[in-house]
Amino acid sequence: MRLEPSETERELALAVRAWAEGLGGRIARGEREGTLPLDVVRELGTLGVLGMTIPERDGGLGLSTVAFALVLEELAAAWPSLAVGVSVNSGIVAGSIVRDGTDQQRAKWLPRLVDGSGLGAFALTEPSAGSDAASLKAIAMRDGDGWRLNGRKQFITSARYAPFFIVFARVSPPEPARPHAGVTAFIVPAETMGLTIGETESKMGLRASDTSGIMLEDAWVGPGAVLGDVGKGFALALAGLDGGRIGIAAQSIGIARAALERAIAYGRARSQFGRSILEFEGIRLAIAQARAEIDAARLLAHRASRLRDLGEPFTREASMAKLYASEMTQRVTYSALQLFGGYGYMSEYDIERYARDARATPLYEGTSEIQRMVIARSLVTAA
Amino acid sequence: MRFLVCLKQVPDSTVKVKVGAGGKAVATEGITWSMSPYDEYAVELALERKDADPTTVVSVVTVGSARGRDALRQALAMGCDDATLVNAPEDLPALDVAKALAAVAKEMKPDIVLCGKQASDDDQGLVGPAVAEFLGWPHVGMLTKAVSSGDAWELWREVEGGHEVWKAKPPVVGLVHKSDKEPRYPSLPGIMKAKKKEIPEKDLASLGVTASSPKIEVVAMELPPQRGGGKIFKLDGDAKAVAEQVANLLHTESKVL
Numbered sequence: 328m329r330l331e332p333s334e335t336e337r338e339l340a341l342a343v344r345a346w347a348e349g350l351g352g353r354i355a356r357g358e359r360e361g362t363l364p365l366d367v368v369r370e371l372g373t374l375g376v377l378g379m380t381i382p383e384r385d386g387g388l389g390l391s392t393v394a395f396a397l398v399l400e401e402l403a404a405a406w407p408s409l410a411v412g413v414s415v416n417s418g419i420v421a422g423s424i425v426r427d428g429t430d431q432q433r434a435k436w437l438p439r440l441v442d443g444s445g446l447g448a449f450a451l452t453e454p455s456a457g458s459d460a461a462s463l464k465a466i467a468m469r470d471g472d473g474w475r476l477n478g479r480k481q482f483i484t485s486a487r488y489a490p491f492f493i494v495f496a497r498v499s500p501p502e503p504a505r506p507h508a509g510v511t512a513f514i515v516p517a518e519t520m521g522l523t524i525g526e527t528e529s530k531m532g533l534r535a536s537d538t539s540g541i542m543l544e545d546a547w548v549g550p551g552a553v554l555g556d557v558g559k560g561f562a563l564a565l566a567g568l569d570g571g572r573i574g575i576a577a578q579s580i581g582i583a584r585a586a587l588e589r590a591i592a593y594g595r596a597r598s599q600f601g602r603s604i605l606e607f608e609g610i611r612l613a614i615a616q617a618r619a620e621i622d623a624a625r626l627l628a629h630r631a632s633r634l635r636d637l638g639e640p641f642t643r644e645a646s647m648a649k650l651y652a653s654e655m656t657q658r659v660t661y662s663a664l665q666l667f668g669g670y671g672y673m674s675e676y677d678i679e680r681y682a683r684d685a686r687a688t689p690l691y692e693g694t695s696e697i698q699r700m701v702i703a704r705s706l707v708t709a710a
Numbered sequence: 711m712r713f714l715v716c717l718k719q720v721p722d723s724t725v726k727v728k729v730g731a732g733g734k735a736v737a738t739e740g741i742t743w744s745m746s747p748y749d750e751y752a753v754e755l756a757l758e759r760k761d762a763d764p765t766t767v768v769s770v771v772t773v774g775s776a777r778g779r780d781a782l783r784q785a786l787a788m789g790c791d792d793a794t795l796v797n798a799p800e801d802l803p804a805l806d807v808a809k810a811l812a813a814v815a816k817e818m819k820p821d822i823v824l825c826g827k828q829a830s831d832d833d834q835g836l837v838g839p840a841v842a843e844f845l846g847w848p849h850v851g852m853l854t855k856a857v858s859s860g861d862a863w864e865l866w867r868e869v870e871g872g873h874e875v876w877k878a879k880p881p882v883v884g885l886v887h888k889s890d891k892e893p894r895y896p897s898l899p900g901i902m903k904a905k906k907k908e909i910p911e912k913d914l915a916s917l918g919v920t921a922s923s924p925k926i927e928v929v930a931m932e933l934p935p936q937r938g939g940g941k942i943f944k945l946d947g948d949a950k951a952v953a954e955q956v957a958n959l960l961h962t963e964s965k966v967l
C-alpha cells in the first residue's frame with residue numbers, strides 16, 4: 328500500500344495552503360468574535376474543498392480520502408476552528424448521505440453541503456449520552472406519513488451555520504442485549520418547526536467554531552427524512568465517525584505542524600546567553616521529537632485514508648490515527664509554546680491559540696479512552 | 711470574444727535571491743517558480759470577462775523552456791480555456807519573445823491580447839508594447855479593468871490620483887497593472903480539469919520567427935551591500951532635552967546634519 332500522497336494529492340493541498348495563507352486578519356477577528364465568517368465558507372465552496380470527497384456523479388470531485396486529509400491538515404494549520412467545521416460537513420455529514428442516502432436525498436442535500444452557504448451538522452451527543460452514545464434518549468414517533476421528534480442534543484458543531492442536521496433519535500426503546508436498538512438517523516432541515524438552537528457554548532479553544540445544543544420539541548419531518556434504514560441509525564453513526572476520525576487526526580496534525588513551524592521561526596529570531604535558542608540541545612531535542620511524532624501521526628492517518636479509499640475495513644486504523652494524532656498534538660503544541668517562553672503565553676502570538684484549540688481533539692468524535700476501547704475490542708475479538 | 715494572455719514564469723516572489731556562480735544571473739537551482747504577478751492580474755482580468763459572459767474564450771501562451779508548463783497549468787487551473795507553450799531558449803531577447811507572441815496572436819486571432827505590464831524578474835516592460843508594435847495594433851498601458859461597450863471596449867487605466875477610460879475597437883493589446891481585484895486562487899476542480907488538458911507546443915521556426923534581435927548582456931550582478939544594524943539610544947528628559955539629544959546624534963552618529 329502506498330502511503331506517500333500522489334503528486335496530485337499534494338498539489339491540491341498546496342492550492343488550499345495558498346488560499347489559507349490569504350485568510351490573514353479574518354482568523355483573529357473570527358476567534359475574537361466567536362464566529363466563522365460565512366464569506367470564508369463561501370470561498371471554500373468556490374475553491375471546491377467542500378465537495379472534495381463526494382463522488383462525481385453526485386456533483387462532487389470524487390477525490391481521495393488522502394487528499395481530503397491533506398487539505399484538512401492545511402486548513403487546521405491555518406485555522407483549526409474552520410477545519411473542524413469542514414471535517415464535519417464534508418467528512419461525516421456528506422459521507423453519511425453518500426453512503427446511505429437515497430437518490431432523492433443525495434440530490435437534495437449534497438448540494439447544500441458544497442455550495443458554501445453553510446456547514447452541515449451531526450447531532451448524536453446528548454446531555455446524558457456522550458461516550459455511551461447508544462443510550463441516547465431523543466425519540467421519534469410516527470406521525471402521519473412522517474415522524475415527530477423530541478429530545479435534546481448537546482455540543483453540536485456548526486449548529487448555527489447548518490442548513491440541516493443529521494439527528495439520531497430512537498423509534499423504539501433499547502433492548503437488554505442491544506442498547507442501540509431503535510436508533511434511527513433523520514435529516515432535519517434547520518428551518519423545521521420545533522427545532523431551536525440553544526446558546527452558543529463558550530469554549531476554551533476553537534472559539535470561532537460554533538458549538539451549541541439543539542432542542543427538538545414536536546419537530547415534524549416528512550417520510551423522506553429517514554437516512555438509511557429505520558432502526559439502523561447507530562451503525563450509520565459509527566460508520567460516519569470512522570471517516571470523521573481521520574478528519575480529526577488530520578486536524579490534529581495540522582495544528583501540531585503549525586505550532587512547530589511557528590516555534591522554529593520564533594527560535595531563530597530569539598537569542599539568550601548570546602546565541603540563538605535553537606542552538607541549545609534541550610530545544611533541539613524537543614523539536615526533533617515533535618517532528619518525528621507529527622510524521623508518525625500523518626503516516627497513521629494516511630494509512631487509514633488509503634484503506635478507506637481501497638474499500639477495506641479501516642475502523643481500527645482510523646481510531647489509532649485519531650488517538651495518536653490527538654494526543655501527539657497536546658505534546659507538540661505545549662512544547663512549542665514552551666519554546667516561546669513567556670511570549671508563548673501571550674495572545675499576541677498564535678501559539679497559545681493552537682494549544683487551546685488542540686485540546687478539543689482527544690475529546691470529540693470519541694475520547695481517547697473510547698478510541699482505545701475500539702482498538703482493543705478489534706484485537707480481542709479477532710483473536 | 712477571445713482573449714490571449716501572454717505570461718511569463720519567474721522566480722517566486724518568496725524566493726530569497728542569490729547571485730549564481732558566474733556572477734551574472736540569479737541562482738535558479740531548486741527555487742520555486744510562479745506566474746509573474748502582473749500576468750496573474752492579466753489572467754484575472756480576462757477571467758472576469760469570462761465570468762460575465764461564459765462564451766468568452768481565454769487562451770494563455772508563454773515563450774520559454776518546458777518548465778513554463780507549470781505557469782500555464784496554473785492559468786488553466788484558474789479557469790483559462792487553453793494554453794500554448796512556445797519552446798525557446800531561456801535567454802531569448804525580449805524583442806524575439808514579442809515576435810513569437812505576435813506570431814501566436816496572428817494564428818489565434820484574439821480580440822484582445824493582454825500582458826502583464828512588466829515581468830517581475832527583469833522588470834523591463836518591453837514585451838507588451840513590442841507585441842502591439844509587431845501586430846500593428848494599438849495598445850493601452852496600466853490597464854486595471856476592461857468593460858465591453860457595444861463593438862468597442864472601455865479600457866480603464868490607472869493614472870496619478872485616478873483613472874482614465876479609453877475606448878478601443880478590437881483588436882487591441884492591453885498591458886495590465888495591479889488592481890483591487892486580486893487574482894483568484896486555482897480551484898480544486900480547476901486543478902483537476904487542468905491536468906486533463908493537453909498543452910500543445912510550438913517552436914520559433916514553426917512560427918516563422920528567427921532569433922535576431924539585439925541581446926542584452928548582463929556584465930555583473932551583485933547583491934546590495936549588507937546594511938549595518940541599527941542602534942537604539944535611550945534618551946531621558948522632556949521633549950526639549952530629547953530633541954536636543956536627537957539633533958546632536960544626527961550630527962555625531964549618522965552625520966546627516
Ligand SMILES: Cc1cc2nc3c(=O)[nH]c(=O)nc-3n(C[C@H](O)[C@H](O)[C@H](O)COP(=O)(O)OP(=O)(O)OC[C@H]3O[C@@H](n4cnc5c(N)ncnc54)[C@H](O)[C@@H]3O)c2cc1C
Nearest residue numbers: 449450451452457458482483484687690691692693694696
Ligand atoms: C468542541 C466539541 C465539539 C463537539 N461536536 C459534536 C458534534 O458535532 N456532534 C456530536 O454529536 N457531539 C459533539 N461533541 C460531543 C463529543 O463527541 C462528546 O463530548 C464526547 O463524545 C464525550 O462525551 P461526554 O462529553 O459526554 O463525556 P463522557 O462520556 O461523560 O466522558 C467523561 C470521561 O469518561 C471517560 N469514559 C467514558 N466512558 C468510558 C469507558 N467506557 N471507559 C473509559 N473511560 C470512559 C471519557 O473518555 C471521559 O474522559 C463535541 C464536543 C466538543 C468538546
